[in-house]
Amino acid sequence: MSAMAKPRRRSRSAEVPPARRKLRLGRLLWRGLLGVLAAVLLVTLLYRVINPPTTPYMFAEGRRTGxxxxxxxxxxxxxPVMVRSVVAAEDANFCLHWGLDVTAIRAALAAGGDRGASTISQQVVKNVFLWQGRNWTRKALEAVWTPLTEALWSKRRILELYLNVAEFGRGVFGVQAAARHYFGVDAADLSAVQAARLAMVLPDPKGRDAANPTTAQRRRSASILDGAATIQxxxxxxxxES
Structure with missing residues (x-):
């Protein structure tokens, strides 16, 4: 007579009610989200006092160009005139907003998206932590991360990072490298005209030359020069500057 077949044991997952499985999944997702938020907070706090060794875009350009x-x-x-020139050119209300310039955003929307509305603070978050290109995911992360950065960093620190990681030409990053590349001087010794020309190249660093500007670019530089004096x-x- 054959032995009686043992009943199959149900798998542990089958014994767990669906409601409990959903609860476990929710807890895992919540813990993952908290982990990401903690990492964001930690790296933002670190860069408040530590200079980033590189940025995602700088690293990619280094790989691409050698x-x-x-x-x-x-x-x-x-x-100081270099700092004022960059603010005048890129974000004249830098001292007046908390990272997002609502007035500029409304103006950009009214113009149908043909004009930019990114503040220097947003550009720093994009350059230091995120990636380039027009992408709604990146824009959403940038919009959340920027107020956090404004809360944890001083305005001077934001400008310091911006001026050190911004692209000023092909393979040229930061104002010190740019000052030497275009004018053969240190960033501390830039004249008002040289500072305005460096600020002028920022929207199109690969397509503009601070040392040999076109007529239109000279006019733009003159406008930046006036703007730097105005915000002062x-x-x-x-x-x-205080």
Whole structure:
């Protein structure tokens, strides 16, 4: 007589009610989200005092071209007129907003998206932590990360990082490397005209030359020169010069 067949044991997963499985999954997702948020907070806090060794875009350009030039300098070693010129050119209300310029965003939407509305703070978050290109996922992360950066970093620190990681030419990153590349001087010794020309190339660093600007680019540089003087006179430079 054959032995009686033993009943099959149910798998442990089959014994877990669906509601409990959903609860476990929810807990795992919540823990994962908290882990990501903790990592974001930690790296943002670290870069408040530690200079990033590279950025995703700088690393990619180095791989693509065989190397890039960058020499880190503190904000105190950059000519003040250079700092004012960049603010005047890229984000004249830098001292007045908390990372997102709502007025500029509304103007960009009214113009049908043909004009940019990114603040210097947003550009720093994009350059230091994220990736390039027009992507809604990146834009959403940038919009969340920027106010956090503004809360944890000073305005001077934001500008310091921006001026050290911004692209000023093919393989040229940071204002110190740019000053030497275009004019053969240190960032601390830039003249007002040289500073305005460097700020002028930022929207199109691969297509503009600070040392040999076109007529239109000279006019743009002159406008930046006036803008730098204006924000100094009307107080819009106080948050990074005081």
């Amino acid at each position: 190397g890039v030039t960058q020499d880190w300098v503190s904000l105190s070693d950059i000519a 006179a009307d107080g819009r430079a106080t948050c990074f």
